[in-house]
Amino acid sequence: MSNTADAIRSADAHSAHNYHPLPVVVASAEGAWMTDVEGRRYLDMLAGYSALNFGHGNRRLIDAARAQLERVTLTSRAFHHDRFADFCTELAALCGKEMVLPMNTGAEAVETAVKTARKWGYEVKGVPDGHAKIVVAADNFHGRTTTIVSFSTDHDARDHFGPYTPGFEIVPYGDLTALSHAVTENTVAVLLEPIQGEAGVLVPPAGYLQGVRELTRERNVLFLADEIQSGLGRTGKTFALEHEGVVPDMYILGKALGGGVVPVSAVVADRDVLGVFRPGEHGSTFGGNPLACAVALEVIAMLRSGEYQQRATELGDHLHHELNLLVGGGAVTAVRGRGLWAGVDIDPSRGTGREISEKLMGLGVLVKDTHGSTIRIAPPLVISKEDLDWGLDRLRSVLSA
Known part of the structure; x- marks a missing residue:
């Protein structure tokens, strides 16, 4: 499809509506980043509901698959x-x-x-x-x-x-x-x-x-x-x-x-x-x-190797520290989770989980809502601390708007 609108219209016309995806159409991805059909880049903070723990296009996994395909x-x-x-x-x-x-x-x-x-x-x-x-x-x-x-x-x-x-x-x-x-x-x-x-x-x-x-x-x-x-x-x-x-x-x-x-x-x-x-x-x-x-x-x-568990521990501690600083400020009512996985309850006065997810998408960060007022954060375990902070900065920006 040439652009986002055409792709979404075609999907709505020809696929069952058993999902309500965010209006983004991904064309490629690498590591913790995805790129849409129009060249816009997004930080993946959902990781396919943890299916992508090792990131998009992980070279070791792609090489293993390619070798077996032959x-x-x-x-x-x-x-x-x-x-x-x-x-x-x-x-x-x-x-x-x-x-x-x-x-x-x-x-x-x-x-x-x-x-x-x-x-x-x-x-x-x-x-x-x-x-x-x-x-x-x-x-x-x-x-x-x-x-x-x-x-x-x-x-x-x-x-x-x-x-x-x-x-x-x-x-x-x-x-x-x-x-x-x-x-x-x-x-x-x-x-x-x-x-x-x-x-x-x-x-x-x-x-x-x-x-x-x-x-x-x-x-x-x-x-x-x-x-x-x-x-x-x-x-x-x-x-x-x-x-x-x-x-x-x-x-x-x-x-x-x-x-x-x-x-x-x-x-x-x-x-x-x-x-x-x-x-x-x-x-x-x-x-x-x-x-x-x-x-x-x-x-x-x-x-x-233990490398990914260690990354989830260290980056998870940082993630939860930063998210917990938002609790009590009028935007976030609770944060839960463990490791590089968090559920963030948004104060209804700041919008629904869907609305917050859409605003974050507009700033280049992809998360997903659940149960009305909650967003889930679960980036690939290969995400860098710098990219994680970049995403958290945009969350803070959306919540303070």
């Missing part, structure tokens, strides 16, 4: 390929687990986790067939498939998509007492985000995740951790649960696992959990394909 990209799981065993071995080791079940998208991984937990409940725990329950948290975001929206409290995601899948109990996030009361003899799993991203980067109370781990262990219930957004370096640790010293029964991974190059997701657990599957009971044509494995292997190698 060899083989897809075999299906009908055959073995020479990248699969290495991918599963390395990802299992990164997580400290024994087995990996690869898929493509985050929602597919969550669906896989739900199926795994139910099957484990019936075949290992001994729950009567058809009676398995999974406890989840209010304000969760685990995807938008029919089963997942069945336990969503987001009306936009849920309403008019029923009938809904049964078998889920919703409790308030961060409330260990409510969680304890919800767990029964038929409960097979507790499914949580260690930090709720879509809800506004909500960090649970200190000790909550440790309490969940203790409770699930005592009641013989699986703890399923959805680290699709929070994992793989975003919070300053490989996994957000590490901040609380917690190891779940299953990691649910996606987004950054594909480096922003290809969709890659996986569930990772020990053999006594993932070992319940037998041939034909679950699968994906593209899950664990050679191209995905090649890119994900490079992502794992990059994470093993």
Whole structure:
């Protein structure tokens, strides 16, 4: 398309309106910067909802993808390929687990986790067939498939998509007492985000995740951790649960696992959990394909260096220090988050989250709103301190206008 207006008109005319994107049309990107079809540059402060933790066009990831493109990209799981065993071995080791079940998208991984937990409940725990329950948290975001929206409290995601899948109990996030009361003899799993991203980067109370781990262990219930957004370096640790010293029964991974190059997701657990599957009971044509494995292997190698976790820690400390200075000045009512990830609540007198996002776009900074008055800030972990400050200066300018 020759210009922004033409591209947006064409998209509005020919694509379903299931998103409400900002009116920018990106043509190229590198590192933490994107350029639109008319040559304007923007600082990416969203990073594809953490799918781009390592930045746009990361050379190591592009080289890994290019090399694999020349060899083989897809075999299906009908055959073995020479990248699969290495991918599963390395990802299992990164997580400290024994087995990996690869898929493509985050929602597919969550669906896989739900199926795994139910099957484990019936075949290992001994729950009567058809009676398995999974406890989840209010304000969760685990995807938008029919089963997942069945336990969503987001009306936009849920309403008019029923009938809904049964078998889920919703409790308030961060409330260990409510969680304890919800767990029964038929409960097979507790499914949580260690930090709720879509809800506004909500960090649970200190000790909550440790309490969940203790409770699930005592009641013989699986703890399923959805680290699709929070994992793989975003919070300053490989996994957000590490901040609380917690190891779940299953990691649910996606987004950054594909480096922003290809969709890659996986569930990772020990053999006594993932070992319940037998041939034909679950699968994906593209899950664990050679191209995905090649890119994900490079992502794992990059994470093993610790460089990106350290950057997220140092730049995250700076980000939160600067953002917290805005609280109480009449423009920002609260700041939450961990590492290079923040939810910023805007005082309604200064505009909605959407309006603030549009004003920032006008100054060359791209963020995204959620839940009306909140903007999310999650730049690529490769962003420089100078560029981060440049973006924060423009946020201050918009909020003081």
